[in-house]
Amino acid sequence: MRTLVPSPVRIIGTGLIGGSLGMALSGAGVPVQVEDVSPGTTALAVELGVGALPAPEDEDPALVLVAAPPDVAAALVDRALRSWPQALVSDVASVKTTVLEGLRERARPADLPRYIGGHPMAGREVSGLIAARADLFQGRPFVVVPHERTLPEAVTALRGLATEIGAVPVTLDAASHDIAVAQVSHVPQVMASLLGATLLEPTETALGLSGQGLRDTTRIADSDPRLWVEILGANAAAVAAVLSPVQERLTAVLAALDSLTGSPDPARGSRRALADLIADGNRGVRRIPGKHGGRTDAFATLVVLVPDRPGELARLLTEIGQIGVNLEDLRLEHELGRAVGLAHIAIDASREELLTRELAERGWTVAEA
Template sequence: MASELRTVLVVGTGLIGTSAALALRKRGVRVLLADREAAAVRLARELGAGEEWQPELLPAGDVDLAVIAVPPAHVAEELLELQKRGVARFYTDVASVKAEPIRQAERLGCDLTTYVASHPLAGREKSGPGAARADLFLGRPWALCPTGEALSEARAAVLELIELCGANPVEVGAEEHDRAVAVVSHAPHVAASAVAARLADATDVALGLAGQGVRDVTRIAGGDPGLWLGILEGNADPVAEVLEAVSRDLAEAATALRSLAGGDGTASGDLTQLLKRGVAGHGRIPGKHGGPAPAYVVVQVVIGDRPGQLARLFQVCDEVGVNVEDVRLEHAPGLPLGIAELWVQPDAASPLADALLERGWQVP
C-alpha cells in the first residue's frame, strides 16, 4: 500500500526527532526540520535527516503530519502555534509524558480532533542529533494515546508514522501511560542516578574495582539532567509513588543488614524476600520479540583491545552457525584486553565454545 505520509515536519531535532526523521527518510518520506537551535537543524540536515523547513515556501496544510519533538512542558504551546498557522493536516508529539501535555492542550484550546499524542519507548543515554539513529525504534513499543475527540484519520496517520519507523504500536490511555513509564523508565532513571551519585565521592580504590555490574546499574544516569528534570516534573506524582515504594524496600533492607551486622540471623529472611521479588520482577521483563524473555547462556571470551578482534570473533560465530542474541564488553582496567560476553541459545553454547577454543581463543 502506498504511503499516505508524503511530507512530515519534525519540530525539535534532538535524539528522538532526528532519529524519527532519519527513519522516515529511509522510507522515502520528505522530511522538513525545525528547531529553535539553528545548529541542531544544521547537524540533523548534514546527517541526512531532511531539509530545513521554510514555511514561507510551503502552502498551508501541505504537510501531512507534524511531529512535535520538544520537552513535555512545551508540547501544547508548540501544537497551538502550528495549528494556528494551519501547518499540517494532523499532529502528534513524542514526549515521554502524556497526561499533562494533553490537559494543557485542552486549556489552550488546541484542536484535539487532529492531534494524537504518542511516545516511542526508545532512547539512549546520549542526547542531541549527533546521537540519532535511523534504527532507534526498530521493534520497540510506541505508545499512542488518542483522546475521544481524535479523528480516525489522525490516528491512522500516527500509526503509519510508527510503522515507517519500525516500531510496535501500543494504544493506551494517557494516565495509564504515565503510571506505566514511571515504573519502567522514569523512577529507574532516578534510582540509577542515586546509585551513581555515590560514586562521585568514592575512593580511587573503589572505582578501580568497578565491574560490569555497577556500569549496568548506572548506565542511564549519564542522561542530560536538564532534559530529565522536565520529564520528571511532568510526571511527578506517579514517579514519586514508585520511588516511595522503592525507598521502603531499601529502608527495610538497610534495617535487616544492620540487624545481621549485630548478630541477628533471623533478619536474613526479609532480605531474601526482597532478592527473590527482584528475581521475579526481572523475569517479567519481556524479551526482544515480546513475550517472556528466553533463557540465554553466556559464553565468555578473552578479547584483545586491538582493531578487528570483534570482527574475528563474529566470524567464528558465523562459521558455526550460531546467532548471537546479545553482546557485552567488559574491559580489564590497566590491561590491553577484556571479556566479551556472547549471549546465545542454550544448545549453541557448547558448540560455540569448542569452536572458539579450536581457533585459539581463550574461553574462561
C-alpha cells in the same frame, strides 16, 4: 516514493528525538520540513539531513510532529492545530497525560480529534541535535497514544510512521503509558542517578577498583538534568507511585543490615530479607523481553574469553555461526590493561551444551557466566 506517512511532515523542535525522526523519515523518502526556536539549530538540522527549511510555496504539512519537553508541548501542539487546520498533529514528549490535559484546556474542541500523542521509546545518554541518528528507532517500541476523540486516520498515520522508521507500534491510553514509562524508564533514571551520586564520596583509589557492573548500573546517570527535571515533574504522580514500594523495601533492607552489623544475635529473617531482594531482582530482570520479544529466562549466557588482538571477536562470531547457533545478544566487557576481553553471549538455552562443547574444541575458553 510511496510511504505509509502523510506528507509533507513538519518537525517542530530538532533536538535528539526530533532530529532523529527527521533523519529517519528523510531516509525513507518522506519530505520533511524543519522548524526550531533557534535559527542556528535549524540551519544545522538542514545541514545534517534532518529536513529542509519550509518555503512560502511549499505545501502545508499533512502531519506535524512536536518534539519538545512536556511543559511546552501542549502550547506548540495547539499552535500547530490552529496554523494548519487540515493537518494531523502529534507530539513525542515522554509524558502524555500532562500534554493531553494541557491541550484540553487551551485547544478548540473542534481541533482535538486531529491530535494524537506519540512516544518513541528510544534515546541516548547524550542529548541535542548533534547526537541524532537515523537508526535510533530501529526495533524500538513506538507508543501511539490516542484519546477518546482521536480520528482513526490519525492512529493509522502514526502507526504507519512508526513502521516506516523501523519501530514497533504499540497503542496505549495516556494514563497507562505514563505509569509504564515510570516503571521502565523514569524510575530507572532516578535509581541510576542515586547510585551515581554515591560515587562523589569514594577516593580515586576506590574508584580504580570499579568494574563493568558499576558502569552498567550507572550508564544512564550521565543524563541531562534540565531535561529530566521536566520529565520527572510532568510524571510526578506515576513516578512517586512506583518509588513508594522501593522506599519501603529499602527501609527493610537497612533494618536487616543494621541487625547483621556486629550483632551476635541478629533479628530473625534478616538474611532472608536480603536473599529475597536478590532473588526478586533475578526474577524481575528475566522478565525483560529479549530481541524477539520473549522473556530472557529462555536464554543461556556463556562467557567466552577473547584475546585482545585484532580480528579475534570477529573470529568468535564467525565460528558461532559455523556451529549453527543463533546469537540472541552480545555484551563485551574489557578492563584496562587486561589481556583478554569477556564476551557475554546470550543464546537459546537448548543450545548451551552444544556451543560450549564446540567452542572448547576450537580452542576457546568458556568461563562460568
